[in-house]
Amino acid sequence: MSTPGVKLTMDGAELEVAPGTTLLEAARAAGLWIPTLCFDDRLAPFGACRICLVGVEGAKGPVASCTTEARAGMVVETQHALSRRIARNVVELVLSELPVPPAPHTELAQVAQRLGLDPTAGPAAARWAGVTHEPQLDHRHPYLALQHELCISCGRCVRACDEVQGAFALTAVGRGFHANIAAGLGAGFAESSCVSCGACADTCPTDAISERLLFDLAAAPDHRGAAR
Amino acid sequence: MTADARFDVTTTTTCGYCGVGCRLEAHAVGDHIVAVSPAADGPANKGHTCVKGRFAHQFTRSRDRLTAPLVRENGELRLASWDEALDRITFDLTRIKAEHGPDAIAGLASARATNEDGWAMQRVFRAAIGTNNIDNCSRVCHSPTSYGLRKSVGLSGCSGSFDDIEQSEVLIVIGANPTQAHPVVGARMKQAALNGTKIITVDPRRTELADVGALHCSLRPGTNAAFLNGIAHVLIRDGLVDEAFVRDRVEGFTALADLVQFVTPEVVEEITGVPAADLVQVAHLWGEARTGSIAWGLGVTEQRYGSECVQMICNLALLTGKIGRPGCTLMPLRGQNNVQGVSDIGALPDCYSTYRPVGDESVATLFEATWGVPLRRERGLSLPEMLDAAIAGKLKALWICGYDIGQSDPDTAKVEAALANLELLIVQDIFENETSREAHVMLPAASFLEKTGTFTNAERRIQLVHAAAAPPGAAKTDLEIFQLVSARLGHELPWSGPEDVMLEIGALTPKFAGVTYERIGRGGLQWPVAPDGTDSPRLYEQSFALPGGKAQLAAIPYKPPGDEASERYPLILVTGRRLEHYNVGTMTRRTANLELLPGEWLEIHPDDATAHGVADGQQVEVESRNGRIQVTARLTERIAPGHVFTAFHFPETRTNLLIGQSADINTSCPEYKVVAVSVTPARVGSGAARTHAVVA
Numbered sequence: 001m002s003t004p005g006v007k008l009t010m011d012g013a014e015l016e017v018a019p020g021t022t023l024l025e026a027a028r029a030a031g032l033w034i035p036t037l038c039f040d041d042r043l044a045p046f047g048a049c050r051i052c053l054v055g056v057e058g059a060k061g062p063v064a065s066c067t068t069e070a071r072a073g074m075v076v077e078t079q080h081a082l083s084r085r086i087a088r089n090v091v092e093l094v095l096s097e098l099p100v101p102p103a104p105h106t107e108l109a110q111v112a113q114r115l116g117l118d119p120t121a122g123p124a125a126a127r128w129a130g131v132t133h134e135p136q137l138d139h140r141h142p143y144l145a146l147q148h149e150l151c152i153s154c155g156r157c158v159r160a161c162d163e164v165q166g167a168f169a170l171t172a173v174g175r176g177f178h179a180n181i182a183a184g185l186g187a188g189f190a191e192s193s194c195v196s197c198g199a200c201a202d203t204c205p206t207d208a209i210s211e212r213l214l215f216d217l218a219a220a221p222d223h224r225g226a227a228r
Numbered sequence: 229m230t231a232d233a234r235f236d237v238t239t240t241t242t243c244g245y246c247g248v249g250c251r252l253e254a255h256a257v258g259d260h261i262v263a264v265s266p267a268a269d270g271p272a273n274k275g276h277t278c279v280k281g282r283f284a285h286q287f288t289r290s291r292d293r294l295t296a297p298l299v300r301e302n303g304e305l306r307l308a309s310w311d312e313a314l315d316r317i318t319f320d321l322t323r324i325k326a327e328h329g330p331d332a333i334a335g336l337a338s339a340r341a342t343n344e345d346g347w348a349m350q351r352v353f354r355a356a357i358g359t360n361n362i363d364n365c366s367r368v369c370h371s372p373t374s375y376g377l378r379k380s381v382g383l384s385g386c387s388g389s390f391d392d393i394e395q396s397e398v399l400i401v402i403g404a405n406p407t408q409a410h411p412v413v414g415a416r417m418k419q420a421a422l423n424g425t426k427i428i429t430v431d432p433r434r435t436e437l438a439d440v441g442a443l444h445c446s447l448r449p450g451t452n453a454a455f456l457n458g459i460a461h462v463l464i465r466d467g468l469v470d471e472a473f474v475r476d477r478v479e480g481f482t483a484l485a486d487l488v489q490f491v492t493p494e495v496v497e498e499i500t501g502v503p504a505a506d507l508v509q510v511a512h513l514w515g516e517a518r519t520g521s522i523a524w525g526l527g528v529t530e531q532r533y534g535s536e537c538v539q540m541i542c543n544l545a546l547l548t549g550k551i552g553r554p555g556c557t558l559m560p561l562r563g564q565n566n567v568q569g570v571s572d573i574g575a576l577p578d579c580y581s582t583y584r585p586v587g588d589e590s591v592a593t594l595f596e597a598t599w600g601v602p603l604r605r606e607r608g609l610s611l612p613e614m615l616d617a618a619i620a621g622k623l624k625a626l627w628i629c630g631y632d633i634g635q636s637d638p639d640t641a642k643v644e645a646a647l648a649n650l651e652l653l654i655v656q657d658i659f660e661n662e663t664s665r666e667a668h669v670m671l672p673a674a675s676f677l678e679k680t681g682t683f684t685n686a687e688r689r690i691q692l693v694h695a696a697a698a699p700p701g702a703a704k705t706d707l708e709i710f711q712l713v714s715a716r717l718g719h720e721l722p723w724s725g726p727e728d729v730m731l732e733i734g735a736l737t738p739k740f741a742g743v744t745y746e747r748i749g750r751g752g753l754q755w756p757v758a759p760d761g762t763d764s765p766r767l768y769e770q771s772f773a774l775p776g777g778k779a780q781l782a783a784i785p786y787k788p789p790g791d792e793a794s795e796r797y798p799l800i801l802v803t804g805r806r807l808e809h810y811n812v813g814t815m816t817r818r819t820a821n822l823e824l825l826p827g828e829w830l831e832i833h834p835d836d837a838t839a840h841g842v843a844d845g846q847q848v849e850v851e852s853r854n855g856r857i858q859v860t861a862r863l864t865e866r867i868a869p870g871h872v873f874t875a876f877h878f879p880e881t882r883t884n885l886l887i888g889q890s891a892d893i894n895t896s897c898p899e900y901k902v903v904a905v906s907v908t909p910a911r912v913g914s915g916a917a918r919t920h921a922v923v924a
Contacts, residue, residue, distance in 0.1 A: 041268070042275045105232045142820035143283045164276050166418035166440075195807060196279035196824060197411065202265055211283075214234065214263055 008074040015070075023065035023076055024052055032078050035087050035111050037094075038154040039066045040203050043163050049154055051087045051111065055080025062086060088115045094152050095119065096126035097177070098206075099133055103218065107205035108152065131177070141189040144201055145215040146181075150208035153179040157200035157209055169194035181208070239696035240267055240750065242683050243281040244340060244676025245810050247562030248390075248412045249685025250277045251750070254285070254677055254696035261285050261677055261697050269750055272390050272685060278411035279821060280810055285677060287818040288697060292659055294672035295701025305670060310702065310712075313669050318716040320652040320668075324624045325357065334361035334614045334623055337575035338630025338706070339567035341673075342681025342693055344729035345706035346570040347581075348721060349629055352710050353608075355599045356719035360586050360608030361623075364575045365631050366567045367611040368638070371895035372529040373560040374571060374583070376538025380780050381551070381558070382773025384583055385568060385688040388521070388557030388766045389754070394420050395555030398513050398520035401437055402430040402541070403452065403527020403901070409805040410525075410561050410686075417523070426517070428510050430455060431527060432802055433831075433873060434866040443509060446868045447500040449800050450789025450902040453533055456540035457786060458496030459511045461488040463547050466508075468515025473549030477772065480781035484543060487783040499786065501868075515548055519555030526563065526804070530901045532790040535894040539782035546779050552768035562686035564811070565676070569684030572755065573733060577608035581737040582755075598736055601719065611637075612896045618646035625652035629706055630673065634662030635812040635879050638887035638898040639854060641918035656709060659814045662879050673706050674699035675815075681707070681726040682748065688764070689752040690743060789902040790890030793870065797852060797904035799836060801886060802873050804901075809877035817877070828881040829862045831873040832907060837863050840907050847910040850874075852903050855885030857916045861907070872907060882916040 005016035010023075010030060017026045022045060027034050038049035045066040053062035057075035062083040065076075077083075091112050095102070101120045102109040112119035123132045133149035153172065158181060161170045169192040173182045184192025201209045232238065235255040243250040251270030255263040264285050266277040287293075297313035298305040308316075324332050337349045346364070353362040366374065374384040381387065393399065393416050407414030418440055421427045427441035430452070438444035447455050463469055464485050474481050493504030514520055522545060528537050542558060550556040562568045574581040584591045587605045596603050609617055611633075617623035619642070626647070637643050640662075647653055647666040655667040658675050676683075678699040684690045699705065704712075707729065711721045723729050727745050734740045739756035742763075747753060753763040771777030793800055808825035809816040816822070830848060832840075842848050844863040849856055850872070859874055859881055867873050876883040890899040 105234055142823040143279075163419065165415045166422060190824075195407075195411065196283065197277065197415070198265075198279070198282040199276060202275075202282075211263055217257070217262060218234070 006070045006072050008070050008072065008076060010076045011078055017070050021070050023054055023063070023068045023070055026070050027054075027065065027078050033114075034065050034078050035115055036066065037091070037108065037111060037152070037205055038156060040156055040160065042203070043156065043159045046155060046159065050090055053080070053083035053086055054078050055083055084115070088117060091115055092117055092126065093128060096123055096128045096130070097132055097152075099123060099135060099149050102150070102206050106207050138183075138188060139212065141194075141196070141212070143196060143198065143212055144189050145210050145212045146183065147208050147210070148180050150206040151180045152206055152208070154205060156203040156205065157181055160199040160203045164199045165195060165197045167193050167195045167197070170200060235262065237696070239694050241677070241694045241696055242565070242691040243277065244565045244683070244693075245280040245284070246410050247564060247567060247686040248272050248410050249565065249683060249687070249689055249691055250281050250412055251691065252277060252281060256697055259697055260289055267750075271689065271751055272687065273412045276412055276415060279808060279824070280411070280816060284810070284816045284819040284821050286820065287815040288675050288677050290659070290818040292818060293700045293703070294658060294660065294670060295703055296672060297702070298667070298670040300668045305667065313671060314712055314716060317652075317654055317669055317713060321357065321625060321717065324651060328624055330358035331361060331608070332622065332624040333357050333359055333627075334609055334617075334625070335627045336611060336614075336629065336631050336633070337362060337364040337570050339365045339564035339570050340630045340676065341570070341706045342566065342679065342726065343569040343573050343684060343690070343733065344681040344726040345629070345710070346566070346575045347573045347729055347733055348707050348710035348714075350573070350575045351599065351721065352714045352717070352719070354595075354603055355601045356714045356717040358604065360577050360604050360606065361614065362575050362608060363577050363611045363614065364567070364570045365564065365636070366571045367896060368530075368636070368898050369526055369563045370529055370560060370567060371897045372535035372892045373524075373538050375535040375895050376542065377558070377560070378583065380539045380542035380546070380782060381768060383767060384571065385755075386557060386559050386686055387551055387768055388559070389687045390416060390559075392521050392555050392557035392559070393417055394423070394425070396420070396425055396519050396521040396557075397517040397555065398426045398428065400428045400430065400510070400514065400520070400522045400544075402522065402524045403529075404523055404525030404561050405431065405433070405435045405804060406523065406525075406561060407436040408807040409563070411807060413561065426513055428513060432868055432871045442513060443506060445502045445506055445510065447502050449802050449871065450531055451500040451786070452528055452531065452537045453540055453784070454491065454496050454499040454786035455502060455507070456537060456544065457488045457491045458493055458507050459514065460484060460540070460543050460547060461491045462493060462508050462511035463515050463544070464488065466511065466515070468511065469547050470549035474547065477778055478546050478781055479778045480783060483783035484781045487785060491786070514544060519553070520548070520550045521555065521557040521559055523559040523561055525561045527802070527901055529892070529897055530899060532890055532892060532899050532902070533787055534892040534897055536782065536784045539784065542779070543781050546781055552766060560686060565685070566683040568686060568688065569682070569690070572684055577610050581733060582739045595736060598732070610896055612891065615643060615646040618649050621649065624650060625654070626650050627654040627656070628663060629656045630658075632657075632661040632663045632812045632814065634665065636876065636884065638884055638900060639889060640882055640885045641855065656706065658703070659818075661812065661814055671709055672701065672703035673709065674703055678703075679705040679707075682730065684755070688754045690748055690755060691752040692745060692748050790899050791853075791888070791902050791904045793904050797906050799905050799907055800871050801850065801852065801903040801905045802871060802901050803883055803887070803903075804873060804875055806875050806877065809875070811877070812879070813877035827860070828874060828878045828883070829860045830907070831864050831867045832861050833865060833867050833869040833871070834863045835869045836872070836907070837861065841909055842907060848907050849910045850886060850905050850907055852886040852888065852905045854888040855916070855918045857882050857885055858910050872905065885916055885918060
C-alpha cells in the first residue's frame, strides 16, 4: 500500500522521496549538506533564518529548503551560488551583533566555519562593525544560565519549550535589534511554568541558554580543575 | 554525535531514574560527569529528557557517597576493608544457614540496578544460599500490573510501545500523573493532546494532563473498579463492543455482561462521585474511536483490589478490540528504571525469569543443569512476608540491594521493628539511608552512571547501560559484589562481565533467547526476542499469550477499599510523586533539584482547609489509624474536596508512617493510595510517631 514517491533531481542526482518530504530532508537523506540555524529535527520547520536556501529551477529566487516540500520534477541545486552568498551574509550579520565570538562547540560557530567565515574574529573585525548586544546574564535558575547578548532570535528555545515539552515558559520579546527571549515574561525560569527539562539549552545554537555548570566550567581559567 | 572539545569522553547510556528509559549522552571531564544531554536517537525519549535525567547527576560526586565498606562494631558503623566486610558476611550467612536453615536468609534485589545485577543476586540466593527468598520492590508498586496482565492477556508488560501514544485517537490516563512521575512520556502525551489526541484523565487530582485533556474524571480514591465496570456497562449497553474481536479472540464475555448489567452510570456516580453523564461520555469517546490506549500508574495498583482493576482495564481494550495494533496499547507506567527488568529476570520468590514458576519441574531442572546445584521447588517469602518473619524471629538475615525500605515501604514503624530484629542486615547502596540505620554491614556500590549492563523500560525494551565514570573510592558494581560473596559461599559465578550474564539469561530464558549486547545496540530490544534476534514491539497481533490464544475478560465486582473516611479520620490521603524528586530522594536531594523543590507539603482543598482550621503555609498534623506526621499545608483546588495529597521524597516527613497494612489481595502490594486521615493545625512538641504501639 505504499504511496508513490516523488521524483526530483538534486545536485544532478535523481532522488525519490515520500510525499511531504521537504527539500532539506531529501538533501540530508542523500548525504548533502545544507546549512541551517533555526532548524531542529525535533521541531516543526520554521523558515526564519534564511540560511537553508537552495536554488530551484524556475523559481523566482532562492527558496528555504526546510519549509519547501519536494515536488515531482523539481531540479534543485543545494550549492546554489546566490543562496550560499545570502546564507554567508546572514551569518556574518548575526555574528556582527554578538559582543563576543560564539564558543567553538556551538552550532552557530560550526555553521559559520563551514560557510567559510571566521567565527572567532569577533565584532571588531566584522564588515558591518557597529553596535553589539550588551551582556546580560541571568543566573537565577539552579541549572539554566541565560546570556541574552548571545540570542539570535532563531526561536528554537521557544519552540522546543512549546513543541517538545509543552511548558510554554519562554516567549519571544522585542523587535529588530532588541528581539530576544524571555523566561516567564522576564521573571526568570524559576518564576515561570518552566519544568527545568533543559530542552531550550539543548537546542540553543549559540549558548544564549546554557547549563550553569558548563558555563562555570568555561569561565574557570583551568576548566578541568573546576570539575569538582 | 560530533566530538565536543569541552568534554574528554561522551558515553551513551540509559537513564537510571524512571521507567521511561531515556537514552542519554553522559559527558565527562576527567573522572567527573559534567553534563548529560538526551540521545537524539533514543526510542523512548527522541532527543528529550527531564529535570532528573538531564540535570540530577551531581549526586555521583556527592561527599556523602559510600566509598568504603562499613561494619557495625559496638553499635557504631565504622570503615572496613572489603576483605573484612566480606569475611563478616560470609561467616554470618554460613552460621545462620547452619543454625536455622537457608530460609532464615532473604534478599531484596534492586529495581534501580541492572538486569545482570538482579540475575546475579537471585542466583546467589537460589544457588549459593539455597532459598527462594528473593523479592524486589515491584512488590510495592506494579506487582498487581504483572498479575493482572498475565491473567487477562498473558505477558507481564506493555502490550505495545510509547510510539503508540501519538497514534492514539483517545488516551485514557488512570491513576497516573506522567508529567510529574514520567516526565518525558508526560511531555509526549501532552504534545499528543495538543495535536488532537483526546486525553481522558481519571484521578482524584486535577493533573497537568487534565488541563489539556478532553475530559477529567475526579473519582474517589479506591473506586477505580466501579468506574471501569461502569464503562464496560455503557460499552455493552450502547453497542460499542467490537463483536467480531470479542467472538474470535476473547473469552468470558457473557459473565462480564451479566456482572456489569446493573453497574449503571447512576450507580457508578453514587460510588465514585463521577457524574453519570461523564462516564457515558468516556465510554463513547473510547468506544467510538478507531484507536485508543490506556496508561496507568500506581493510582491503579497500590490499592486493595489493584490487581483486579488491572484486569478491568484490560477488559476495556478487549471489548473494543483496541490491542495488538498501532495506537492501541495497554501501557503500565513502570516507576523505576528497571522495575520491569528485575522482575522479568526472576528476582521474585515464586518465579524464575519471565515469570516461570519455581515449582515447574522442567524449568527447575534446566537451571539445575546450568548452575550445577539442586534448587528448591517451593516458593520463597515475599517482601511483606520477610518483614513478618523478621518480627517473628524466623528470618535472621536480610540482604538489601539498592532499595530503601525504611523510607519507601508502608508502615515505617513496622519496617524498623523488623530490621532491628535481624542478626545480619546487609545494605548494599550508594548512600546511607533510612534502612541502613540498622545495618550490620554496608557495601558501597556503583551508581547507574558508573556501571555497565542493561535496563528494561516500561515498554519491555532492554537497553544498554554503559559506565560514564568510575565508581568513587573503593565502591564496586553490584555484579562484582555478588560474584565476590558467591565465591566465598562456595558457588563461583563464572562470568567475566555483564555481557556474559546476559548470555546466561538468554540461554535459560526462551523469551530472551536472541538477546545479545550487539543486537541491543543503540535501539534496544523489546522482549520476547526470538533466537534470531527478532524482537516484539507489539504483542498480541494474532493471538494472546494464554492457553488457546484467547484473552480473558474478567468479571469482578467493585468492592470498597481497605480504608474509608470516618468522623475521626474524615479525609482520604493519597500519596504520590513530584517532578523534581525521585522516590526516596537519596539521589535528587543531593543535587540542585533540592533548590527547585526544597521540601514536602500537603495539598488540601480550600473548603477542607476552612473546615479543619488550616491556613495556607501552616504546619499541620496528619494522623491516620497507623501513625502521624507533620507537614506544611498548601491550599489548592487541584485536589477534590475530601482528599489530601503528599509525596514521600523526604525522610524527615516520614509519610509512610501513615500507611497501614492494607494491601492488594493477590500480590500484597500496599494500599498507599487510600488512607483515611485527620488534618489539624500542628501542636507544639508533637512529632512524627506511630499511632499505637508497635506489635513486635
